[in-house]
Amino acid sequence: MKLLKTASLSVAALALATSVSSADTLDTIKSKGTLSCGVSTGIAGFSATDSSGAWKGLDVDMCKAVASAVFGDASKVKYVPLTAKERFTALQSGEIDMLSRSTTWTNTRDTSLGLNFAGVNYYDGQGFLVSKSIGVKSALELDGATVCIQAGTTTELNLTDYFKANKMTYKPITYDTSGQTIEGFKSGRCDVVTSDASQLYG
Structure with a gap:
């Protein structure tokens, strides 16, 4: 090849996205006791499961970091694998609390989806x-x-x-x-x- x-x-920039109402989102996450984190369906080095079924990669580590900040426990994450087509709808509907997967931060997405990009964590x-x-x-x-x-x-x-x-x-x-x-x-x-x-x- x-x-x-x-x-x-x-x-392309990989971005972390959260819903617009940050305070409400944080309260909801705390009340559930776990962070629902949208990840890819399997991209090596970013979000993929290993031979034991454990999620690994940069995007997974971001989910763990947020769970650690919110709960003091990096294991309190529910990983939700999403395709590119599904990712924004899942975040907008509340199916997930945050999105940590390959997502290019564009002006159109920044202004039309009703979501906040929290920052860039990878340039590609x-x-x-x-x-x-x-x-x-x-x-x-x-x-x-x-x-x-x-x-x-x-x-x-x-x-x-x-x-x-x-x-x-x-x-x-x-x-x-x-x-x-x-x-x-x-x-x-x-x-x-x-x-x-x-x-x-x-």
């Missing part, structure tokens, strides 16, 4: 992963490619912008989860997969 990175795609860029066998050395050589991509992400929007700006065409194959997207690529359903560069290394 070969990773192609392109600087013209926007840098977008890349393309291709098989060495197709002989591509640059993302500019992907005209006409079939691209596996996760639906409901800024990655999807960036892909459209990149191909349009470079007067290229592509055929998208969309999936609900990062794992499904990578498996689609591995099984040969597409020529290339695009995502956060950190996810492509996993």
Whole structure:
């Protein structure tokens, strides 16, 4: 496999989001006795379960840190795996108390979702992963490619912008989860997969 990175795609920031009514949210969390924390459905290094079923990774550690601050006990967390499509609805509906998963902080999301981004905890860029066998050395050589991509992400929007700006065409194959997207690529359903560069290394 070969990773192609392109600087013209926007840098993604992983952000922690909490509901707008912070005092009410904190009171609700305390009354429940546990923190419901939205995480990804499995991204190595960020939020994934190990062989014993325990959640591990940077996003998981953020959930533990908040639980420790609220309860004095980092174990008082209920992890709720969410796809990109599900994450904001789960936070808005109160299914989760906070979201700690790969989520690009955009102006549109900041102003239209009724949520507060608490801060950036990771900066990333977008890349393309291709098989060495197709002989591509640059993302500019992907005209006409079939691209596996996760639906409901800024990655999807960036892909459209990149191909349009470079007067290229592509055929998208969309999936609900990062794992499904990578498996689609591995099984040969597409020529290339695009995502956060950190996810492509996993």
